[in-house]
Amino acid sequence: MSSRTEPLVVFDSVDKVYEGGVKVVDNLNLRVEHGEFLTLIGPSGSGKTTTLMMLAGFEAPTKGIIRFDGAPLNDVPTYKRDFGIVFQNYALFPHMTVAENLAFPLRMRRENKAVIAERVRNTLDMVKLSALSDRMPTQLSGGQQQRVALARALVFSPRMVLMDEPLGALDKQLREHMQLEIKRLHEDLGIAMLYVTHDQSEALTMSDRVAVFEQGKIQQIGSPRDVYSRPSNRFVASFMGENNRLDATVAGISEECVTAHVGQGGVAVRAHAVAGGPAAGEQATLMVRPECIQLFHRDGFENNVEGRVTDVIYHGDHVRLCLSVEGIGALVARRPVVTGEPGFAEGDVLPVSWSARDMHAFTIDPSERTEGNA
Amino acid sequence: MSKKSRISWLLVAPLLVLVTVGFLLPIGYTMVKAVENPEVTAALPRTAAVLDTWDGEGMPPEAAFDALVEDIRSSRSGLEFGAMTRRLNFELNGSRSVIMKTRRTVDALDAPYSESLPVEIAEWGDPEFWRLIKTNSNPVTASYLLRALDLQVTPGGSIERVPADRAIFLDLFMRTFWISIWVTVICAFLAYPTAYYISTLSDRAASYAMLLVLVPFWTSILVRTTAWFILLQTEGPVNMALVWSSIIDEPIQLIFTRFAVYVAMVHVLLPFQILPLYSVMKRQGPQYLRAAASLGAPPWRQFLSVYLPLTLPGVAAGAAMVFMLSVGFYVTPALVGGLQDQMVSYYIAFFTNQSINFGMVAALSLLLLVFTGAIILIAHRLIPNVGGAIRA
Structure with missing residues (x-):
């Protein structure tokens, strides 16, 4: 049935409007490729979860068509869609043991007992939970429940796996461990996964592609590296990772390079030019990530200034330096802590430089201006 | 007792009192009432005392008749007498009228009562009737509980089903x-x-x-x-x-x-x-x-x-x-x-x-x-x- 040229899932001009007229998904066009790990990320209310709910069949699109393997999915009820879903709160059946929870989808498919027993055992092995098959879900830790939920979504070899913030309830260490585990399962099984999160580190570590949602629209979709280092607009840049933001006026544009004056006629800095970026004379927001700011002068870096350290914040694996730069204002730099290297102290005056390729210039459109710091 | 536990006791005390007074005591009282059997002994104390020594075989001794007449004569009025007649009537239908008749005739009788009483009222010549009084002089009885299960004790002491017309x-x-x-x-x-x-x-x-x-x-x-x-x-x-x-x-x-x-x-x-x-x-x-x-x-x-x-x-x-x-x-x-x-x-x-x-x-x-x-x-x-x- 499946033609390999066709994407696995296609959202075609899909709108979702809730009662009361709130448009949570706005003309969404999205493709999920075969075997792909696609993450939807965005702030709460951005439409990412609604998108997953529509694909799962728990919500119906107000407009538009969702296709799976070329066939329209809109009128197919959830129980016929054959998607494994991992819920935010796991939704393990509290009245069934771990093994019974896993057997449930197989029983629904009328598999015979021997097949069910074997697949339950194999799947529990896969998530390293064989020893707990007779426990009730309430007797398991959060991390174990998460694995059971994952196993239950995989045990019946679904056509696709959907995950709605599955690691949200776990502590940081466990979350990082599970990220790798899910990534490994995805690589082993080769099954397409749609993953919803608001945690950017999850999105960056696990995904083949990341779609950044805001206000019901996809702001950018691309590889984690693209989305992080080449954000296509101000929202994406500020949502993914940390940024130094400078308000500036564009003086001129040449060959991939924007020259702008910080504030009103301040120091001239150079930034990376993109299609659809600000034009000469326009107001712009310039962004550069703290880790891109170097504390020495380097040939080939277009921006070279001097800064005075106003604060040093120790983070264990790195330090954050608050710098005051004349004509620019405050900048934050992030440096790894290296044994044997002299530390920084308040009041030090240091050379500060960054490449124009690491600085992005974005237009300020009126809606964004009212939004303030997103 | 620490201050904290004294306070906790004070807090539960009203409930404890309520449960005891309003629930445990009435239930306990009810359980006692279900087996308590004071009526016959209260109304016929002398008779009960004499019958206590009687083995229940044949007719009771003359002393029992004397005691009965004495008891009935001395209890002209009083609630106890009525309670006793109801109690005996519950065990044996018709007992009430026998006792009431005895009360009416007892003043006119002469000793020895073991001869004069059965002449007037035939039941007193029947050892069964005396055994009924003896059995119910016992301070506890199972007969209420048995009756509530449609069972009764025969005068002989065995348990049997009550007749169908009374088994409800x-x-x-x-x-x-x-x-x-x-x-x-x-x-x-x-x-x-x-x-x-x-x-x-x-x-x-x-x-x-x-x-x-x-x-x-x-x-x-x-x-x-x-x-x-x-x-x-x-x-x-x-x-x-x-x-x-x-x-x-x-x-x-x-x-x-x-x-x-x-x-x-x-x-x-x-x-x-x-x-x-x-x-x-x-x-x-x-x-x-x-x-x-x-x-x-x-x-x-x-x-x-x-x-x-x-x-x-x-x-x-x-x-x-x-x-x-x-x-x-x-x-x-x-x-x-x-x-x-x-x-x-x-x-x-x-x-x-x-x-x-x-x-x-x-x-x-x-x-x-x-x-x-x-x-x-x-x-x-x-x-x-x-x-x-x-x-x-």
């Missing part, structure tokens, strides 16, 4: 539990969809729907039962409506039937099933049904395999409450039921108000308590959570 109590218990079980089942079947529907409503709509459940709940049982009494009259609105809509030709007997008892009891008790069920269903949320759907369960399987098992504790909690309350129902069957629809409480009231037999009152109450406890215990074993707290 086993039937009464069976009927009480049968009606209660059906009321419980009907309530469960009516409450489940109702509670489910309310749990799916928006908060605002649900609060109005809950009001419809709660307003009857807050109304007195007597008022609601009286309403049914009026509705179900032969000339009442229900019959009139049925005749008017040509469903029936003639008004049918609705009031004073088992049907009326079921209708009124279910109406009164339904909120007790709806409320715990609603609270369990309200906490369910959509996630388990969604999970079941995503795993391939069609709607009916989602209900049977997931929703029903998860809401069963609510059914169990409500059913236990409905059952225990309906077992003790009095006003409703008394008003809308016929004689064949009365439950144990009706007879408890009868023995309290009409025949003033507190031994039977206590025995019926005690057995009702024991049977109900046993049924709840069995149900608890079969279905976990019945009668227990609702688990989240």
